[in-house]
Amino acid sequence: MPELPEVETIARGLAKRVTGDVVESVWLGRKKEPLKSSASAITKALEQRRIAAVRRMGKHIVFDLERVENGVRSGKAATGAQWIVHLGMTGRLQVCEPQTAIDKHTHAILRLSSDRELRFVDPRRFGRLSVAPAAGFDAGGVEPLEIELDPFLKLFTGRKTPIKSALLNQKLLRGVGNIYADESLFRAGIRPRRRASTITREQLGNLFVAVKEVLKEAIALGGSSISDYVDADGREGFFQLEHRVYGREGEPCKACKTPISRVVIGGRSSHYCAKCQK
DNA sequence: ACTATTTCCTGGATGC
DNA sequence: TGCATCCAGGAAATAG
Numbered sequence: 001m002p003e004l005p006e007v008e009t010i011a012r013g014l015a016k017r018v019t020g021d022v023v024e025s026v027w028l029g030r031k032k033e034p035l036k037s038s039a040s041a042i043t044k045a046l047e048q049r050r051i052a053a054v055r056r057m058g059k060h061i062v063f064d065l066e067r068v069e070n071g072v073r074s075g076k077a078a079t080g081a082q083w084i085v086h087l088g089m090t091g092r093l094q095v096c097e098p099q100t101a102i103d104k105h106t107h108a109i110l111r112l113s114s115d116r117e118l119r120f121v122d123p124r125r126f127g128r129l130s131v132a133p134a135a136g137f138d139a140g141g142v143e144p145l146e147i148e149l150d151p152f153l154k155l156f157t158g159r160k161t162p163i164k165s166a167l168l169n170q171k172l173l174r175g176v177g178n179i180y181a182d183e184s185l186f187r188a189g190i191r192p193r194r195r196a197s198t199i200t201r202e203q204l205g206n207l208f209v210a211v212k213e214v215l216k217e218a219i220a221l222g223g224s225s226i227s228d229y230v231d232a233d234g235r236e237g238f239f240q241l242e243h244r245v246y247g248r249e250g251e252p253c254k255a256c257k258t259p260i261s262r263v264v265i266g267g268r269s270s271h272y273c274a275k276c277q278k
Numbered sequence: 279a280c281t282a283t284t285t286c287c288t289g290g291a292t293g294c
Numbered sequence: 295t296g297c298a299t300c301c302a303g304g305a306a307a308t309a310g
Contacts, residue, residue: 001302001303001304003304033286033287059304086304086305088287088303088304088305089287089288089302089303089304090287090288090289105288122287123287123288123289124286124287124288124289124302124303125286125287125288126286126287126303126304126305127304128304128305158280159280159281160280160281161280161281161282165281165282168304170304170305177303177304178302178303178304266281266282266283267282267283267284267303268302268303268304269301269302269303
């Protein structure tokens with residue numbers, strides 16, 4: 001389940017592999033769920049465009065595209081576009097040789113001028129493909145690694161929703177998902193059910209630090225590989241080894257040995273230590 | 279404006 | 295062994 005650190009890792013890997021390549025043609029599958037923009041809009045935005053950059057915004061992967069004319073850049077920004085990929089739960093972007101067997105759940109294939117293919121595969125179809133005008137994509141929310149303390153505190157003032165739900169709300173912070181919300185709350189010593197507005201300024205300050213720490217550490221370790229997550233080069237991440245609460249229900253807290261609790265908040269399982277988190 | 283709930287989807291795990 | 299059921303979860307839609 002790719003969240004910010006996994007998406008960052010994937011985007012960096014893809015940037016290395018496909019930046020500068022040109023999309024010669026596009027094939028899209030018949031399933032409609034993965035397409036947030038129309039098939040024709042996606043095809044039109046991608047074909048005969050050079051991939052100028054690949055980067056992450058929240059949990060989205062953004063491909064900046066520029067028009068190719070006679071093999072050279074047009075230079076006119078307005079002729080560009082963006083291809084936006086959200087991996088959902090099980091989405092993967094693979095760069096492979098054209099002869100590589102096509103996975104059953106392949107929804108898009110981009111033929112590249114380097115005689116390779118960029119494929120979007122997603123069994124569960126929670127992932128989404130869309131296009132936007134050049135520099136036009138709005139991912140909503142603020143990047144957690146860029147936000148400063150005061151705006152961070154303001155995100156939560158007056159909110160009655162549980163802090164866990166607020167952390168998952170992409171319109172506030174973008175990129176934090178279930179794993180990193182639980183891990184951040186553990187490090188900050190805050191129970192996931194606490195109403196955001198009731199949390200002290202000091203505790204929110206701890207959360208501010210915790211969110212950034214957790215995300216940075218996870219990026220450094222290539223993300224968390226649970227279920228079958230691998231990055232663009234097929235490598236697993238290692239942050240799952242650092243999880244202190246996520247997926248550890250009943251196991252002893254690494255700080256105090258109390259068994260880790262699991263509750264459901266907003267339909268999401270939430271893990272915490274009842275002794276370390278208040 | 280905000281909050282809570284439901285829905286989408288399939289593979290793997292679990293239960294009988 | 296086989297079949298049914300449950301669960302994972304991001305975000306959009308819906309309802310209040």
